[in-house]
Amino acid sequence: MTRTTTPTGAALTGISAGYARQIVLREVSAGFPAGAVTALVGANGSGKSTALGVLAGIVRPVAGVVERPAGRPALVVQHDAVPPLLPITVRDTVRMGRWAGRPWRRLSRQDRAVVDRCLARLGVDSLAGRRLSALSGGQRQRVLVAQALAQETGLLLLDEPTAALDVPARQAISGTLREVADSGVTVIHATHDLAEARSADHCVLLHRGRVLGEGPPEDTLTDEALRAAWG
Numbered sequence: 001m002t003r004t005t006t007p008t009g010a011a012l013t014g015i016s017a018g019y020a021r022q023i024v025l026r027e028v029s030a031g032f033p034a035g036a037v038t039a040l041v042g043a044n045g046s047g048k049s050t051a052l053g054v055l056a057g058i059v060r061p062v063a064g065v066v067e068r069p070a071g072r073p074a075l076v077v078q079h080d081a082v083p084p085l086l087p088i089t090v091r092d093t094v095r096m097g098r099w100a101g102r103p104w105r106r107l108s109r110q111d112r113a114v115v116d117r118c119l120a121r122l123g124v125d126s127l128a129g130r131r132l133s134a135l136s137g138g139q140r141q142r143v144l145v146a147q148a149l150a151q152e153t154g155l156l157l158l159d160e161p162t163a164a165l166d167v168p169a170r171q172a173i174s175g176t177l178r179e180v181a182d183s184g185v186t187v188i189h190a191t192h193d194l195a196e197a198r199s200a201d202h203c204v205l206l207h208r209g210r211v212l213g214e215g216p217p218e219d220t221l222t223d224e225a226l227r228a229a230w231g
């Protein structure tokens, strides 16, 4: 079941979910405050992407309740999950963020202004006319974040948005996520980078599809919890 709530953020209660042959998340309950950055932390295969899929409404749970802010959530997948030869430009990619469920709709002047703002915010305005497929992984990742920002959503979900990025690109994205959260958005990103998780406001630690801990990073990412999560 999905409920829309605002402005408390998002929450999973008693969620079990997975794929045709496999239950991945087992009775997961966790809160994701509005106006804050939450890091979803865990080892490979712990269920981070599946939890993002549930929050995004892409993975349908077999049990439990999903609560999220009203409106269509934005999900930024990993840049290598985007077909590499997709023949669209950077600007078109960000414009897609304004479609709001109506593909190729004509964008208003205001929509175009939002697109320009998001391109500039992620520092990809100079690449606007380039093909997405001609960009580096880090540049492409920034474009995907710009597309998500263009949705102006209350729930921004990102799957390892800074994996494999250099330090300036990582800082640019982290800084942007912080600003977006400060504007009241519920921001949730999956990561196995502990430094990044520690700079979040809140974190949820997953291990084999279950929640090991939740709360401020300093209380949640203890040596003992991390040993258990990676054990």
Ligand SMILES: Nc1ncnc2c1ncn2[C@@H]1O[C@H](COP(=O)(O)OP(=O)(O)OP(=O)(O)O)[C@@H](O)[C@H]1O
Pocket (backbone or CB within 6 Å): 019, 020, 022, 024, 042, 043, 044, 045, 046, 047, 048, 049, 050, 051, 190, 192
């Ligand atoms: N589309 C899918 N179809 C079937 N099984 C999947 C699918 N996506 C993930 N899984 C399985 O679900 C389990 C959890 O994967 P998930 O991607 O949610 O973990 P993760 O914590 O995001 O991992 P990683 O850090 O490697 O990205 C894994 O066993 C994986 O094989």
